[in-house]
Amino acid sequence: MKPSDMGILIVDDEASVRDALRKWFMLDGYRVDTAEDASRALQMLQDDSWDIVLLDIKMPGMDGLELQRRIKQIDKDIITIIITAFASVDTSIQAMKEGAFDYIIKPVDPDDMSHLIRNAVQQRRLLTENLKLRQQLEEVSVPDEIVGESPAIKQVMARVATVAQTDSTVMIRGESGTGKELIALAIHSHSNRRYFPMITINCGAYTEGLLESELFGHEKGAFTGAMYRRRGKLEMADKGTIFLDEIGNIGKKMQMDLLRVIESRQFTRLGGDKEVSVDFRIVSATNRDLEMAVKDGSFREDLYYRLNVFSINLPPLRERKSDISLIARFFMKKYSRSMNKNVTDISPETLDMLMKYNWPGNIRELRNVIERAMVSVQGSRIETGDLSFPFQPSLAPSGDEDLETVEKNHIKHILARSGGKVAQAAAILGISRLTLYNKIEKYKLKK
Amino acid sequence: MSYIYLVPIHLHRSVNLEELTRCVENTFGVRTKTRSFKIDLPGTYDPIRKQYNSSLILRQLIAYPPVDACKILGITAVDLFIPILTYVFGEAQLDGIGAVVSLHRLQNQFYGLPENHTLMKDRLIKEAVHELGHTFGLLHCTNPGCALNASTYVENIDQKSHELCIDCREAIGLR
Numbered sequence A: 001m002k003p004s005d006m007g008i009l010i011v012d013d014e015a016s017v018r019d020a021l022r023k024w025f026m027l028d029g030y031r032v033d034t035a036e037d038a039s040r041a042l043q044m045l046q047d048d049s050w051d052i053v054l055l056d057i058k059m060p061g062m063d064g065l066e067l068q069r070r071i072k073q074i075d076k077d078i079i080t081i082i083i084t085a086f087a088s089v090d091t092s093i094q095a096m097k098e099g100a101f102d103y104i105i106k107p108v109d110p111d112d113m114s115h116l117i118r119n120a121v122q123q124r125r126l127l128t129e130n131l132k133l134r135q136q137l138e139e140v141s142v143p144d145e146i147v148g149e150s151p152a153i154k155q156v157m158a159r160v161a162t163v164a165q166t167d168s169t170v171m172i173r174g175e176s177g178t179g180k181e182l183i184a185l186a187i188h189s190h191s192n193r194r195y196f197p198m199i200t201i202n203c204g205a206y207t208e209g210l211l212e213s214e215l216f217g218h219e220k221g222a223f224t225g226a227m228y229r230r231r232g233k234l235e236m237a238d239k240g241t242i243f244l245d246e247i248g249n250i251g252k253k254m255q256m257d258l259l260r261v262i263e264s265r266q267f268t269r270l271g272g273d274k275e276v277s278v279d280f281r282i283v284s285a286t287n288r289d290l291e292m293a294v295k296d297g298s299f300r301e302d303l304y305y306r307l308n309v310f311s312i313n314l315p316p317l318r319e320r321k322s323d324i325s326l327i328a329r330f331f332m333k334k335y336s337r338s339m340n341k342n343v344t345d346i347s348p349e350t351l352d353m354l355m356k357y358n359w360p361g362n363i364r365e366l367r368n369v370i371e372r373a374m375v376s377v378q379g380s381r382i383e384t385g386d387l388s389f390p391f392q393p394s395l396a397p398s399g400d401e402d403l404e405t406v407e408k409n410h411i412k413h414i415l416a417r418s419g420g421k422v423a424q425a426a427a428i429l430g431i432s433r434l435t436l437y438n439k440i441e442k443y444k445l446k447k
Numbered sequence B: 001m002s003y004i005y006l007v008p009i010h011l012h013r014s015v016n017l018e019e020l021t022r023c024v025e026n027t028f029g030v031r032t033k034t035r036s037f038k039i040d041l042p043g044t045y046d047p048i049r050k051q052y053n054s055s056l057i058l059r060q061l062i063a064y065p066p067v068d069a070c071k072i073l074g075i076t077a078v079d080l081f082i083p084i085l086t087y088v089f090g091e092a093q094l095d096g097i098g099a100v101v102s103l104h105r106l107q108n109q110f111y112g113l114p115e116n117h118t119l120m121k122d123r124l125i126k127e128a129v130h131e132l133g134h135t136f137g138l139l140h141c142t143n144p145g146c147a148l149n150a151s152t153y154v155e156n157i158d159q160k161s162h163e164l165c166i167d168c169r170e171a172i173g174l175r
Helices: A015-026 A038-047 A064-074 A086-097 A110-141 A151-164 A180-189 A208-216 A252-264 A290-295 A301-307 A321-338 A348-356 A362-376 A403-417 A422-429 A433-443 B018-028 B054-061 B117-135 B154-159 B166-171
Strands: A007-011 A031-035 A052-056 A079-084 A102-105 A170-173 A198-202 A241-245 A266-268 A275-277 A281-286 A310-313 B003-009 B032-034 B051-053 B069-076 B090-092 B098-102
Touching: A007 A015, A007 A038, A015 A031, A015 B054, A031 A038, A038 A052, A038 A064, A052 A064, A052 A110, A064 A079, A064 A086, A079 A086, A079 A110, A086 A102, A102 A110, A151 A180, A151 A310, A170 A180, A180 A198, A180 A241, A180 A281, A198 A208, A208 A252, A252 A266, A252 A301, A290 A301, A321 A348, A321 A362, A348 A362, A348 A403, A403 A422, A403 A433, A422 A433, B003 B018, B018 B032, B018 B117, B051 B054, B054 B069, B054 B090, B054 B098, B069 B117, B090 B117, B098 B117, B117 B154
Parallel strands: A007 A031, A007 A052, A052 A079, A079 A102, A170 A281, A170 A310, A198 A241, A241 A281, B003 B032, B003 B069, B069 B098
Antiparallel strands: A266 A275, B090 B098
16 A cells, blocks of 8 residues: 555644645655545545544534544544644543544654554554455355345345344254255354354264264363364354254254253363353254154254244245256356356256256255256357256156147257267167157257 | 755854755756845744744745746754644755755754764755755655655664665656
């Protein structure tokens, strides 16, 4: 940052003081201007951006103290320095309490003035830099993978926005692959805890003993192989968020331990006797019917109520089909960048096929299908032939299509899969080539 | 041909400006003339501060510039101030015509030290080049050895040279 990037505004009713300060700061290369009173200063603050304001405490009309209050309302990060005569030092101290960076008593030693301005410039630069870094951090930390325009996903995002700023415990419900972790990340990223970590633990991936050690950590020698003290995920999530994925899969003992931690925010590491206090927010997720689990006694009712303070239900992809095109294009762009390919479009036939598929694996499955298509695509557009589904696509999901349409779509799909090779397609379909030619002719299909 | 005017203001005869003249000419590549101007020094005196207002002196210095003057540097022995600061070593018009320097705080006696005429002359040259540099449009330089480096106390002046650094020289078109 050059000195000329730093704007200093001098507000004083004495022309000689204004002039002297203006000349003094200009020699250091700062952008400097002056105002003879508070109202002119406020006007100038609206017209231009200023980093440092030096203001006389005693001015006719609005005094320096009131002017400072107005300046802080405009931008609390503007550095204000009070100019005062010895007689009004008390007022200057009041100004300091109200956010002034420092004050100078007229006349001031040149060396003191020089140091003061250097420090003020440094402070302003740090504030600006800090703001910029926070903005950059926000840009990279807010997940952009939640794509969709459907009322269902909009409703989900509205609930995320509602709960994010609070510290409430959230439970995210939804089928596997619907993006529960992304929603958890969105909640964390929009919360006041966003500058601290979000720690994820997949509760279903560990045995009970291992999960205990992962969550609470352990002391050296707590069990065979515990050679060092290790911090658990709960400690790592201090001041941040702990995301407990597949919470419905934890055993009875862990349910009890977790309940105690949620209530007291304290726990002991395995093999330890010291209570560790932590401050975290819990977001959990499950695809299990927890109400049923509570009824049949496999999930503690008290823990259920502790975790399910605010619930967000993620709809399966088949219930928000209008988003498929947007999501598919989002992944297409993402993989275009990462695979360094110039793929810019998805053919209407491909989109049609994607829309008709039932997506049992939800968005995760759609992402994988697009990723595979991106590997095989040759041109700049994803065609039906580039798609491959782990499960046979259901081409008549609505069930109200006539036999001819189903046949047409099926032939079209097989032709695409076989790269337009009629003999190969006929073999897959179990019909002769001649029959297939007739069908292609009948349905006006491209080979 | 234009000149840098060196104007002694109520200066004692013992102050020799020969070395200053040579140095200014060498630094800026402009010939100098030493002349007396009519300056009402008492009129710039502030009886409360017991100091002289440098801005008012500067105003008088540049009021009627000689036709062949490209710059005018006033040299005085009185203690100078600008309203907001307790003192200044000098003052200049940025990218203007006039500047003024004071010997008052360049003398060792001011700080209770034994007189050192050579050191005072050396400091005067540095401050004269500094203030004249501003009249050529130069801002304070971050190079610690450059004469345009800002000096807020006298030890600062002793740490820098009386020459312009290469960046400052290039900025005003000097080789």
